[in-house]
Amino acid sequence: AQKITQTQPGMFVQEKEAVTLDCTYDTSDPSYGLFWYKQPSSGEMIFLIYQGSYDQQNATEGRYSLNFQKARKSANLVISASQLGDSAMYFCAMREGADDYKLSFGAGTTVTVRA
Amino acid sequence: DTGVSQDPRHKITKRGQNVTFRCDPISEHNRLYWYRQTLGQGPEFLTYFQNEAQLEKSRLLSDRFSAERPKGSFSTLEIQRTEQGDSAMYLCASSDRTILQETQYFGPGTRLLVL
Numbered sequence A: 001a002q003k004i005t006q007t008q009p010g011m012f013v014q015e016k017e018a019v020t021l022d023c024t025y026d027t028s029d030p031s032y033g034l035f036w037y038k039q040p041s042s043g044e045m046i047f048l049i050y051q052g053s054y055d056q057q058n059a060t061e062g063r064y065s066l067n068f069q070k071a072r073k074s075a076n077l078v079i080s081a082s083q084l085g086d087s088a089m090y091f092c093a094m095r096e097g098a099d100d101y102k103l104s105f106g107a108g109t110t111v112t113v114r115a
Numbered sequence B: 001d002t003g004v005s006q007d008p009r010h011k012i013t014k015r016g017q018n019v020t021f022r023c024d025p026i027s028e029h030n031r032l033y034w035y036r037q038t039l040g041q042g043p044e045f046l047t048y049f050q051n052e053a054q055l056e057k058s059r060l061l062s063d064r065f066s067a068e069r070p071k072g073s074f075s076t077l078e079i080q081r082t083e084q085g086d087s088a089m090y091l092c093a094s095s096d097r098t099i100l101q102e103t104q105y106f107g108p109g110t111r112l113l114v115l
Helices: none
Strands: A010-014 A019-021 A032-039 A046-052 A064-069 A074-079 A088-096 A109-114 B005-007 B010-013 B019-024 B031-037 B044-050 B053-057 B065-068 B075-079 B088-095 B110-114
Touching (some): A010 A019, A032 A064, A032 A074, A046 A074, B005 B088, B010 B019, B019 B088, B031 B075, B044 B065, B075 B088
Antiparallel strands (some): A019 A074, B005 B019, B031 B044, B065 B075
């Protein structure tokens, strides 16, 4: 079964507008961490934001915020005030359990920012 | 501030040849991971090290694949008798187990093309 599901293969957003990228996850472990990464065409995976399963508040990092809805098992990424440099592939990933360290990734969402 | 580095960045080889990739993690990071990413997909976990010990290997890592991390510093990933299906991006990441969220930071990857 897919552990991470990203249902939006591609999205277009106008410069300076906000965009929400969907991510749902599947785990029975109460302890887990959720990550978002950005992958530009150059290939490097760039860490954006982290949400722990026990965190009480939604994570924020600059223009990135995470809409964490634990009961729905969703962890959507919101990018505010989009910039042309935000055009990239975005991946949601999960680390399950206290003793498991590997990440399970979704298939990704391509974001294209239009001027 | 030096991040994770990988060498080479690109490799073209003929089917049946052996190839070796190198990863240098962030210096204070004790965990090192290898992932494989095929076109249009998210990265898939291959293996990980804690210091010099290889603690987990994915079923994706066939007998033709071997990874080492001598002295707990850099790591090498060798593929013997390459096949066209090995063509992919090979990503290395490292993390610090002393930090709670233990974010994995990725290198630029090695793109392998097997002809």
